[in-house]
Amino acid sequence: MTNTLIENNFRTNRLPHIWCSGCGHGIIMRAITKAVDELGYNKDDVCVVSGIGCSSRAPGYMDFNTFHTLHGRALAYATGVKMAKPELKVIVVTGDGDCAAIGGNHLIHSARRNIDITTIVFNNNIYGMTGGQYSPTTPTGDKGTTAPFGNIDKNFDLCKLVQGAGATYVARSTAYHVNMITQQVKTGLENKGFSFIEAVSICPTYYGRKNKKGDAVSMMNYLKTNAVNVKAADKLPKEKIQGKFLIGEFYKSQEPEYTEEYQKIIDSFQKER
Numbered sequence: 001m002t003n004t005l006i007e008n009n010f011r012t013n014r015l016p017h018i019w020c021s022g023c024g025h026g027i028i029m030r031a032i033t034k035a036v037d038e039l040g041y042n043k044d045d046v047c048v049v050s051g052i053g054c055s056s057r058a059p060g061y062m063d064f065n066t067f068h069t070l071h072g073r074a075l076a077y078a079t080g081v082k083m084a085k086p087e088l089k090v091i092v093v094t095g096d097g098d099c100a101a102i103g104g105n106h107l108i109h110s111a112r113r114n115i116d117i118t119t120i121v122f123n124n125n126i127y128g129m130t131g132g133q134y135s136p137t138t139p140t141g142d143k144g145t146t147a148p149f150g151n152i153d154k155n156f157d158l159c160k161l162v163q164g165a166g167a168t169y170v171a172r173s174t175a176y177h178v179n180m181i182t183q184q185v186k187t188g189l190e191n192k193g194f195s196f197i198e199a200v201s202i203c204p205t206y207y208g209r210k211n212k213k214g215d216a217v218s219m220m221n222y223l224k225t226n227a228v229n230v231k232a233a234d235k236l237p238k239e240k241i242q243g244k245f246l247i248g249e250f251y252k253s254q255e256p257e258y259t260e261e262y263q264k265i266i267d268s269f270q271k272e273r
C-alpha cells in the first residue's frame, strides 16, 4: 500500500524531500495524498496550490496539478483556479505564517465566500524556512528569533478564526494523529464549500530548539499527550483539559458555495440576452 501510494501519487524523481529530520511536514503531506488516493479522484482533476514556507514545498513532491506561488497568496491563486475551472478539486497547502500573517486577509475572505477549496494549514507555530521568526500562532510567551525574550502577542486560534469568518467545515488534527488528518481531508474534499483543516506539526529545528521542547520524539509525545478529542472534552472535568488543546471536527454546515452562486449570475444574465 505504502509503495503503491508513493509510486502513484508522488514525483519520486524529486525525492528525497528538503525537510529536516524529525519535521512533521512529511507525515502531513502523506496523509493528504492518502486522502486523495482513497477518494479515487483522477489526478488530473486535483490541483494543489501553495504559498511560501517549509510546508509550501509539499506540492513539489505531489504528482497532481501543482502550483507553488507567492508568500501568503496561495488562496488568491487557488480562488482564480477554482473560478476558472470549478470542476477541479482545489487544495491549498499552507503554513501558519503564510496563511495567518501575510495571507490573513485571503484566508478570512475565502472562508466568508465559502468557496469550494480545501485548505490544510501545517501549523508548526513558527516561520521555519525564513529562520524561526514568531508567527501569529506562536503561543504567547514562547520564543522566536524575532522574540528572543518571549512573544507578547496573543496567538490566533485558527479554527475559531475561520469558523467565525464563514467556513463550512473546520477541523484540527496533528502530525501524531495521522489517520485523523486523512479522514478530515477526505471530509473536507467532499464538502461543497470552504474547508479548513489545521494539522498541528512539529518544527524541532526552530520552534523546538528555541523553546527547549526537546527532540522530535519529545515533540511528538507532546502532541500525543496534550491533544484531547473534542467529543471526549465535553465529558471530562475542566482540570483534565486545562493547558491541553482540542482536536477533531469543530464545525460542519451547508451554505451556498461561491462558484455556484457566481454561475447563477452568469446563467441569469445569458437568459436575459
Ligand code: SF4
Binding pocket: 018, 019, 020, 022, 023, 024, 025, 054, 124, 128, 129, 202, 203, 204, 205, 206, 207
Ligand atoms: Fe521542518 Fe522546521 Fe526544518 Fe522547516 S525548519 S523543515 S518546519 S523542522
